[in-house]
Amino acid sequence: MADPSYPSDLLYHPEHDWARVEGENATFGITWYAQDALGEVVFFDPPKVGAEISMGDAYTEVESVKAVSDVIAPLSGEIVEVNGALSDNPEKINEDPYGEGWLVKVKLSDPSQTDVLMSAAAYEATLDS
């Protein structure tokens, strides 16, 4: 997508990751800002289902032509599903970062962590500097 977009139904981590939280489960991805800074994503090697991931730690990588970037977990939990379609179409991360470009689904180990994530408005404000 060409223009910045930060859906209001998502929660945001300062390392440019989003979480769509539904009870004890959540979907993670990278924000419009992150994909724009990265440029065209050409490779995504999904992490393993069953892997435990921790808020604030890198859990996977996305690669553009030019560089590889760590992706930071916005919340802690266990990966229960990965977006396997991205192996063949990693450009979905650029084209639809909040939809078809989702990265993993996670069973949250501590849903109360959502308290420290930011709203769309708060996250967007951090990008204005």
Added chain:
Amino acid sequence: MPPAAETSLRRTALYERHADAGAKLVPFAGWEMPIQYAGIRDEHVRVRRDAGVFDVSHMGQVETRGPDALAFLQRMLSNDVRRIPEGGAQYSVLCREDGGVLDDLFTYRLADCHYVTVTNAANHEKDLAWLTRHAEDFNVDVVDRIDDYAMLAVQGPRARALVQGLSDGALPSRMHCCQRTIAGVPMLVCGTGYTGEDGVELLLDPGSAPGVWDAIVAAGASPVGLGARDTLRLEACFHLYGNDLSEDRGPIEAGLGWCCKEATGFIGSEAVGAARSNGTTQKLVPFVIDGPGIARQGNAVVGGGEVTSGSFSPCLERGIGMAYVPSDSAEVGTRFEIDVRGTVRPALIESKPLYRKGS
């Protein structure tokens, strides 16, 4: 980005053009340069299929003139400078006494005792100091011309025709150069490039550069940033100083023995000759990743060696690169492994260039 860092970066004469075109500007060797406009992949493919124009004004120029110009450059540069005809161009490396590579350079002979050498931006001051120091023993003037030239590269299958339409005369053939007036501006036109495509490089007065850029873009060339410049040169297996070349490595192990003529007695020729006859521990090879994944600069080669350039190839649609590997397993067709941040990826040594026209 903090304002202090921004103000310390140099801007080319085309900075406004890049900003207006929506380019992503990044610090590069002390300059604020466009890394991409529309996107690296798209720009890359345009150069392969059509024509692209690059601002490479960050590159430096050193002018050498005087009665000893030839003798001086013959002592400095690894190639046989006598073989450059008037209006000719030649690639060479600049070596230390121990053969370590200080820079890789294109030298253009404008007249009998008059040469212009193009340096890499990051090495320009170092090269200039080295050349100036050694010039003391010769009747020659070595002049820093970096502020006097903007430099554009127009590359791609349609690049020549496009520039020809703006020129007052025939363009120089490959590896030649001449003075022409293009889009109304007199300049040095060189039949060289760094993409593996046909094209020209233009050295001109910075004040006139924006108008020439506009004319070339209006004639149909797409602006291309340094991101695609890197992927294009890597597909063509052209070395990048700071990645594939450094002071810690010699030209023989880098596969640049073809541009070293030890008989000329250039500085470093003894070390280069010894490396040529004795062999080197490692050799630089082009590779493709056999499967998914992209190796990057600094990744270790399993069994010894390292990746010095690694990227995604927009034309081959896979990871490609160049790596130093043990010389006894550097043959084309050899399989080896690269530790890509903890994941071992299989790779295959390929012949140069990695991308061939029509493939």
